[in-house]
Amino acid sequence: MELSELLEIGQQERTRQKPIRVHCCTSTGCQAANSLGVKKKLETAVNRNGLSDRVEVVGVGCMGCCGRGPLVQIDPENLVYEEVTPEQAPSIISGLKDSSVVEAQPGDPEHPFFTKQFKIVRETSGKIDPERIEDYIAAGGYQGLHRAIGEFTPSEIVNEVSKSGLRGRGGAGFPTGLKWATVAKAPGDRKFVICNADEGDPGAFMDRSVLESDPHRVLEGMAIAAYAVGASEGFIYVRAEYPLAIERLQKAIKQAKKYGILGTHIFESQFDFKINIRIGAGAFVCGEETALMHSIEGKRGNPTPRPPYPAQSGLWGYSTLINNVETFCNIPAIVTNGGDWYASIGTEDSKGTKVFALTGKIRNNGLIEVPMGITLREIVEEMGGGVPGGEVKAVQTGGPSGGCIPASLLDTPVSYDSLAQVGSIMGSGGMVVMDNQTSMLEVAKFYMEFCRSESCGKCIPCRSGTVQMYHLLNKISDGEATEADLEKLEQLCEMVKHTSLCGLGQTAPNPVISTLRYFRHEYSELLQPETINV
Amino acid sequence: MPVTTLTIDGTPVAVETGSTILEAAQEAGVRIPTLCHLDGVSDVGACRLCLVEITGTRKLLPACVTEVAEEMEVHTNTEKLQEYRRMVVEMLFSEGNHVCAVCVSNGHCELQNMAVELGMDHSRFSYRFPQRDVDISHPQFGIDHNRCIFCTRCVRVCDELEGAHVWDVAHRCAGLKIVAGLDQPWGDVDACTSCGKCVDACPTGAIFRKGSTVAEMTRDRGKLEFLQQAREKGEWTR
Numbered sequence: 001m002e003l004s005e006l007l008e009i010g011q012q013e014r015t016r017q018k019p020i021r022v023h024c025c026t027s028t029g030c031q032a033a034n035s036l037g038v039k040k041k042l043e044t045a046v047n048r049n050g051l052s053d054r055v056e057v058v059g060v061g062c063m064g065c066c067g068r069g070p071l072v073q074i075d076p077e078n079l080v081y082e083e084v085t086p087e088q089a090p091s092i093i094s095g096l097k098d099s100s101v102v103e104a105q106p107g108d109p110e111h112p113f114f115t116k117q118f119k120i121v122r123e124t125s126g127k128i129d130p131e132r133i134e135d136y137i138a139a140g141g142y143q144g145l146h147r148a149i150g151e152f153t154p155s156e157i158v159n160e161v162s163k164s165g166l167r168g169r170g171g172a173g174f175p176t177g178l179k180w181a182t183v184a185k186a187p188g189d190r191k192f193v194i195c196n197a198d199e200g201d202p203g204a205f206m207d208r209s210v211l212e213s214d215p216h217r218v219l220e221g222m223a224i225a226a227y228a229v230g231a232s233e234g235f236i237y238v239r240a241e242y243p244l245a246i247e248r249l250q251k252a253i254k255q256a257k258k259y260g261i262l263g264t265h266i267f268e269s270q271f272d273f274k275i276n277i278r279i280g281a282g283a284f285v286c287g288e289e290t291a292l293m294h295s296i297e298g299k300r301g302n303p304t305p306r307p308p309y310p311a312q313s314g315l316w317g318y319s320t321l322i323n324n325v326e327t328f329c330n331i332p333a334i335v336t337n338g339g340d341w342y343a344s345i346g347t348e349d350s351k352g353t354k355v356f357a358l359t360g361k362i363r364n365n366g367l368i369e370v371p372m373g374i375t376l377r378e379i380v381e382e383m384g385g386g387v388p389g390g391e392v393k394a395v396q397t398g399g400p401s402g403g404c405i406p407a408s409l410l411d412t413p414v415s416y417d418s419l420a421q422v423g424s425i426m427g428s429g430g431m432v433v434m435d436n437q438t439s440m441l442e443v444a445k446f447y448m449e450f451c452r453s454e455s456c457g458k459c460i461p462c463r464s465g466t467v468q469m470y471h472l473l474n475k476i477s478d479g480e481a482t483e484a485d486l487e488k489l490e491q492l493c494e495m496v497k498h499t500s501l502c503g504l505g506q507t508a509p510n511p512v513i514s515t516l517r518y519f520r521h522e523y524s525e526l527l528q529p530e531t532i533n534v
Numbered sequence: 535m536p537v538t539t540l541t542i543d544g545t546p547v548a549v550e551t552g553s554t555i556l557e558a559a560q561e562a563g564v565r566i567p568t569l570c571h572l573d574g575v576s577d578v579g580a581c582r583l584c585l586v587e588i589t590g591t592r593k594l595l596p597a598c599v600t601e602v603a604e605e606m607e608v609h610t611n612t613e614k615l616q617e618y619r620r621m622v623v624e625m626l627f628s629e630g631n632h633v634c635a636v637c638v639s640n641g642h643c644e645l646q647n648m649a650v651e652l653g654m655d656h657s658r659f660s661y662r663f664p665q666r667d668v669d670i671s672h673p674q675f676g677i678d679h680n681r682c683i684f685c686t687r688c689v690r691v692c693d694e695l696e697g698a699h700v701w702d703v704a705h706r707c708a709g710l711k712i713v714a715g716l717d718q719p720w721g722d723v724d725a726c727t728s729c730g731k732c733v734d735a736c737p738t739g740a741i742f743r744k745g746s747t748v749a750e751m752t753r754d755r756g757k758l759e760f761l762q763q764a765r766e767k768g769e770w771t772r
Contacts, residue, residue, distance in 0.1 A: 283706070300703060305579040305599045457684065457703070457710035459580050464625040467708055468659045488658060495621050498594055499582045 001260055001267050003146055006137060009259075013138035018056040020096060022046070023073040023126065026059035027066075027212045028244050029205070034086065035070035041089035042072070048090070049097050058135075061213020063126035065113060066205075067365025072104070073126070080107030112382040113364045118345065118371045120353050121329040125213035130248050133255035136216040142261055144332030148224045149269045152335070157228035158184050161331070163339030165351030170196055170287075170324030171401060171427045172503075173350075173416040179321065182311040183229040186319035191231040193222055193273075194296070194315065194322040197238035197245070198280050198287040201399025202450055204430035206355045207325040209367055211238065211245035214329070215252035219262065219275060221328030224335055226273045229321050234275045237292050239282040249277055284400075284454035288502045289322045291456065302458045303502035324428065326355055346372030350415035354426065360396075360433035361387045370414065377410040380433055390435040394518070398427025400447045400454075401507030403514025404440060423514045425507075440519040441526070445473045447511035455504060462505025465496035469512060476523055482530050486523060490516065540606040555597035555608055556584055566610050567619060567648060569626075569737055570685040571598045573755070574762030575694045581685060583619050583648070586610050594618075616652065623649050624657040629708075631663065631680035632738070638751035639739030645683060646738075662708075669714070671721030674744055675733055681740040682712055688732035688741060695761055700726045712740075734758055 024030075024039040042057045063071045068082040072092060081092060081104040088104040095102035108114075119125075128135040136142070148157055162177025183191060195218060199207040211218060222234050238246055253275055256262040264272045278296050285291050286301040293315050295301035314320025330352060334342045343351050350372040356379065359365050363385030370379065376395055380386065394404040403424035405412065412418050416426050434443065452466040472489045475481040493509035493516075500506045516523060536551040542564050549558040554577070559566045570581040579596035586597045589607035597610070609615075626632075626645060634640045649655070666679035689701040689712065700723050704713040715723035733741050734753045742751045764770060 285706075302703075305596055307600075453707055455707040457706045457708075458578070459582050460622050460625055460629075460684075461582055463684070463707055463710065464629045464659075467629070467662070468625065471660055491621070495618050499585055499618050499622070501579060501582070501596075 001146075003143070003150070006142060006146055009134055010138040010140070013132075013134040017138075018054050020051075020055040020077075021075045022055060022057045022092070022096075023060040023063070023075060024057060025061070025063050025069055025071045025126065027062040027209055028242075029062070029066040029209075030069035030071060031244070033069045033083075035084075037086040038070045038072065038084050038089050041086040042093060045090040045093035049093055051093065051097060055093070055096060058129050059131070060128060061125045061130045062122075062209040062367060064117070064122070064368060065107065065364060065366045068107070071107070075127075078109050080109055081105060082107045111364075112378075113366075113368070113385070116374070116378060116383050117369050118353050119369045120333045120342075120345075121210060121217075121326055121355055122213070122367070122369045123333070124217070125210065128214070130213050130215055131251055133216060133252065133259065136214070140336075141216055141332075142220055144335040145220045145223050145227075145261065146267055148227055148335045149267050149271055154184060154228045154230060157224060157335065160339040161228070161334060164330075164334045164342035165339075165346075166327065166330055166334065166342065167350065167416060168324060169326035169330070169354065169428065171398065171425065173426060176323065176327055179311065179323070180225065180229055182309075183231075183319050183321040186311055188319055189230070190318050191229055192315045192318055192320040193226045193229065193231045193234040194289075194292070194320060195222055195234065195236040195328055196287060196289065196292060196322055196324050197236055197242070198292060199325075199428060200239065200282065200284040200287055200454075201401075201428060201430045202447070203359045203396075203432045204357045204399055204428055206357050206367060206429045208242050208245050210325050210329055210355070211242065212248055215245075215248045216256065217329045217332060218249070218325055219252055219256055221331035222275060223262065223266065223273050224331050225321060225323065225328065227271050231321065232272045232274070234273060235278050235296055235315075236275060237278045237280055237286070237296060239280045239286075241282050246277060246279060253277070283456070284450070285456040285502070285504050288504060291502065292322070293320065300456075302456050303504075305501060326429070347413065347415045349417045350426075354414065354429060356429045356431045358384050358431050358433070360431075361390065361435040361438070362433040363388050372415050373413045375411050375413050376405065379414070379431070380410060384433060387433065387435040390437065392433060393436045393438055394434045394440065394443075396424075396432040396434065396443065396511070397430070398425035398510070399430045400451050401425060401503065401510055402427045402430075403510050404434070404443060404518065405514075406518040423517050425510070439477075440515040440522050441473065441477050444512045444515045445470065445477065448473055448508070451504065451508035455508075459499075459501035459505060461496045461499040462501065462508065465492055465500070465505070466508050468492055469496070469509065473512070476526050479526050479528065481526070482528050484530065486527060538602045538604050540602050540604070540608060542608045543610055549602055551602070553602050555586060555595075555600050555602055555606075558602050559597060559608070559610060564610055566597050567651060568598060569644060569648060569683065570687065572687045572691070572735055572758065574759045575687070575690040575735075578686060578690070581683075582622055585615060585618065587612055587615065620652045620654050623652055623654045624659055626683050627654075628657045628659040628661050629664070630682060631666070636748060637681065637739040638742045638746040638748060639681075640749040642749070642752045643739060644737035664708070666711075669720050670744065671719035672726070672728070672744075673721060674728055675720070675730065675741060676744055677712070677714075677720060677741050678739065679711060681738045683738055683740070684710055684712065685737055686712075687735040687737065688712065691731040691735040691758060695758060695765075696727060696729050696731050698725045698727055698729075701732060731758060731761075
């Protein structure tokens with residue numbers, strides 16, 4: 001396919017589209033709030049009002065403000081309605097016809113929640129129908145891939161990604177360009193590209209939303225990566241708890257193959273790339289790259305020590321590139337606009353944007369994409385609207401591997417290094433806000449319970465250390481512990497952190513360590529005096 | 535033979551390139567404690583007892599799966615490592631029901647020996663008293679899950695030396711269990727050849743010969759190593 005043909009598909013799609021598009025969110029969150037019922041009523045109302053020649057109802061992906069779903073947005077007027085019920089749908093459509101009063105709660109597109117965002121990964125999310133490749137192409141989709149294959153050599157792509165300064169968005173923040181260069185240089189003519197979509201942190205749903213809202217962007221990013229590193233086969237490892245994401249990915253792969261965008265001779269070049277989906281049973285440890293690869297191979301999802309790293313010896317022993325969903329979604333924009341453009345966004349050590357799932361005790365729950373360097377205060381107080389009826393006590397970032405940042409440090413800018421300095425991590429993007437009613441000990445207990453039940457059990461520090469830590473936390477919260485127990489807890493944190501085999505165990509103590517660092521008094525005041533047994 | 539030189543606890547060592555730190559230490563006469571390592575089968579780095587410190591590396595690395603590198607400075611017995619090793623053994627004792635006085639392997643148990651070696655005379659962690667079963671459905675052998683430490687030696691010998699793959703790991707974390715077949719009684723698993731390799735591989739009293747009573751159960755590890763070497767060297771081919 002020539003570029004002109006790709007553009008032609010986009011042009012045809014734009015011509016087909018009606019002048020007024022009523023976008024109704026069909027992501028999991030809004031579906032759970034009956035957005036499909038709303039969509040159906042909107043369609044019926046369009047027909048009843050005789051507006052079908054100029055108005056169309058489009059099921060789109062996530063618009064971000066998930067806590068207020070179902071969301072309906074009308075383009076090009078940029079009107080947003082929140083918490084829409086099926087009963088309100090006819091009123092929204094009537095409003096389009098005769099400007100009558102709409103009986104639905106309007107949203108505010110000028111709220112900082114929207115205006116402070118900078119969308120690269122989620123650029124087309126909530127604007128296009130994720131089930132139509134033509135809609136993605138009409139929004140500029142697959143031009144990056146076409147450009148990559150037609151205008152760049154694989155090493156030029158790797159250079160461009162290196163130049164962008166993009167770091168892995170799965171949590172560890174490893175420089176993406178360096179990872180790509182290692183795989184590209186690895187010997188052997190069989191290589192794999194894996195998309196890690198095994199998101200499992202409590203409170204995080206960024207990857208699920210991206211997969212549901214914009215599956216083609218993930219495919220495009222993966223295809224560019226495959227071209228750059230010399231792979232011809234890829235896998236998307238996605239957990240079975242994400243059925244809608246899986247369904248849309250399957251549909252997207254089928255559509256892309258039909259257009260010659262995936263498969264053999266992509267865009268009539270010599271580049272071949274096919275993508276398979278592997279459905280995981282939903283074990284948190286399978287997000288760890290070695291465990292993930294074992295799971296794809298059909299083995300028990302247990303991690304193995306690194307080195308060797310996947311780039312050296314990955315899937316079935318072949319050099320393998322593993323990146324997270326969000327990392328891949330940045331790639332088309334980097335290829336289209338150049339690495340320098342991407343590097344101009346964000347901070348010195350953290351370039352670009354980051355998607356966060358803003359949840360917890362906060363007014364505006366949902367997904368946000370913000371430039372790196374924005375402060376936690378801007379996110380929590382301005383975009384999130386603060387805590388309803390209370391004050392922010394702490395923000396938890398990085399999920400079970402992360403830590404709690406106290407309200408006094410809310411002016412910390414969001415970047416890999418600055419979050420690490422205050423004892424937390426960026427993680428994959430879960431951000432849980434806690435109010436002053438929250439017990440930090442209970443928070444630590446919650447994450448420890450999660451790690452305890454998700455440990456694969458292969459190594460003893462993680463298998464038994466998490467159980468012992470959870471037991472000690474319980475003992476403290478039950479008012480049965482002494483100073484010696486707290487000391488034992490701290491020793492365990494150190495030991496589990498330094499001796500566990502994989503990232504799950506190595507980071508499991510983090511929520512305890514960080515809550516002890518900033519909220520030690522909450523532990524201390526529950527301790528009992530030492531008793532001497534005679 | 536390409537050779538790599540390194541120092542282990544300050545002693546210069548020259549070993550075949552590609553060797554692990556554990557192999558290099560063994561050659562140099564330095565003992566690094568292990569429980570999941572078994573000569574002759576693959577290593578998994580699971581027991582974490584063989585963790586060593588390497589100058590210039592922040593992370594502790596398992597000696598059994600880490601390859602030697604030129605000019606590497608390995609420290610095998612620092613105070614920190616000793617403390618972590620003791621904690622590992624304490625946790626192993628507290629997660630199962632390890633009552634040496636009534637164990638078939640008393641006196642011949644690697645876990646027991648490890649506790650003695652590391653100076654661990656009590657566990658500071660709460661005993662968990664798990665409810666685990668004992669399977670004596672096999673005509674010759676038995677498995678007492680209470681004494682299992684999940685080193686997976688049985689899984690590996692059965693898979694890699696016998697080729698039967700009777701054993702595997704099921705569930706996770708506190709529910710972790712070594713299972714025979716598809717979690718069947720051991721005696722019902724057709725794949726089992728009753729070769730006894732798993733019995734010889736087990737470091738504790740978990741897998742035993744029927745009829746063994748307290749302190750009677752001994753193992754013949756040399757047999758496993760002989761089998762593996764004979765196979766590798768093709769000593770049985772005509």
